[in-house]
Amino acid sequence: MIVNFLTYLRERPVFLKWFLVSILAFSVVYDLFVDRQHAEFWGGHLVGFWAVFGFVGCLAMIVFCKGLSHVWLEKDKDYYDK
């Protein structure tokens, strides 16, 4: 049953895209109504700080790690056997 359901979803990428967008929209709306008294530092007082942090952090991490791997760390599987 779950397999059929997942296959059904996989065949509808546009729906999945809008689902993701709606989750993001929800998190923004939710944030607007949150009490920020207990924030640990200045960033916690800004609306959307953690959204930008998560998004930019994630992109930067992918670019940095994949780039570093590509130019330096990546070796053949039998690198140590040679």
Add this chain to the structure above:
Amino acid sequence: MTSSIFMHPATMFIIGALLLPLANKLKIQKIWLVLIPLIAFIQIHYLPESFGRVEWLGFDLQFGRVDQLTIVFLHVFTLMALIGSIFGLHVKESGQHISAWLYVAGSLGTTLAGDYLTVFIFWELMAFASVFLVWYRRRTKSIEAGFRYILVHTTGGLILLGGIFLHYQNGHDLSFVAISPDTATLAQYFIMVGFMLNAAVPPIHAWLPDAYPEATVIGAVFMCAFTTKTAVYVLARGFAGFEALMILGAIMTLYGVFYAVIENDARRILAYHIVSQVGYMVCGIGIGTEMAINGAASHAYAHILYKALLFMGVGSVLEMTGRSKLSELGGLYKYMPFTMICTIIGGIAISGFPLTSGFISKSMIIAAAGEEHQIIIMLMLALAAVGTFLSVGIKLPYFIFFGPNDCGLKPKEAYWNMKVGMVMASFMCIFLGVFPDYLYNMLPYAVHWHPYTAHHLAETFYLLGFTGFAFYLMSKYLRPHDVSNLDVDWFYRRGAGWFMWLARHPVSATNEWVSNVYRNVGLRFTMAAAKALSWFDWEGIDWALDGSARGVVKGGDQVRQFQTGKLQHYIGAAVALLFIVLIVVVLI
């Protein structure tokens, strides 16, 4: 004393392990495998505060010391032993179970130890039992990785032992209690480095992602739980509040997650991710406040369960398909939906989704860093949480179970016992998320922290949602490639190669040359010297000896001339001599 031996939960596992072959022969191995961890899990609730005190060779040893910090680790260790043993029920080979249980015994023994010598004994038991979980995979790569693993751990053990000796020399006291950062000397730092090696703190972490992916399926499930978390326990016990640990811990969280983003082998991703997760605990210990220590202990508890769950999920895929590389997998959700659901539960728990165990434990450490105004540390931990969701929460299940292409395999679903193990761990991940007080009540200090605040929820929604968005945009670039990535194990793996090269070429060549020189020059010189000595022997010594012998013969001949053989000549000579003597005496 006898009764306190049997009171010790490690004894249960050691005896259980030794009797396993018998249980196998009697065909009750499966019952035995459930029974022993179950008894141990119940037993730890009835331990007295102190037991098993022994005086040995003038040392005060304490095999059992139980307090709030001990109990939370004992609880999760025995629970994990039960889940792991159930997950491994289908493995008929007793050897794997024996090494797993001896390994658990080492871990429990270390946790309960009240002095450094006992810590050391069980510490070594852990290393030597767990290496067999790698070797039992029987592939050449596993054998090699196992040897590297045991060599690194032996080195760490020796550093620890050196620290213990120095520590004993200073105070003649081996009791294992909290050390203040102000009074720590070289001895204490040696002990700390020994502990840090097992906690896989970079740059002494490479043994972990090297060995764990090469272990057997059930071996990896056990290994991911015990070595690093025992190290977290001993660090929390002895070294809370050391600032170095806070900084190293924060670096660890990012270091591990960076590699998890680029790695291809699913179990290597998880192994690197242990480094990241243990980083949170090490950082919490370094912060050292009550809340941070609570966070470290609760994160250890939660982490053992969801990381074991992930290793079980990926292990099931490996067991059923023989593959663990993301580049060789994909589309398995059709054939292993049960494993998929459990792996995803592990993935969302480790990412700290609300209503899972990661949410209630990780946040405590991050908030503790915030409360101490360590903003950079806090942001590093938050960034590592982003990377966690990216690498283990999305990338790993996506490329195994869905992915851009189907791998074409049609594996069967995991065995029933594997499913039971996964269900138990999944249940705990969600149970702790829904009822955090179950865990909070076990922690060393009273908990004044409420994870489910609107502010904290908003932060989590943002971090997770926008990480997911970034993955959606970049999934093309994250597609795994079948390569291996360099890490600091390069130094000893390449170093060993160079050492062998040195031994094979320059050292061997020098040896050959010296042999040749000896054969050509040395031998001739020796022969010439022998000839010279021989000549001296003939011409010098013999001449002298022969000469003196000839002298004696000649003297004898001359003396013989005086001997006439007539008695009256001898008597006359004697009387004459007597007469001369008398004259001399009288005159003088």
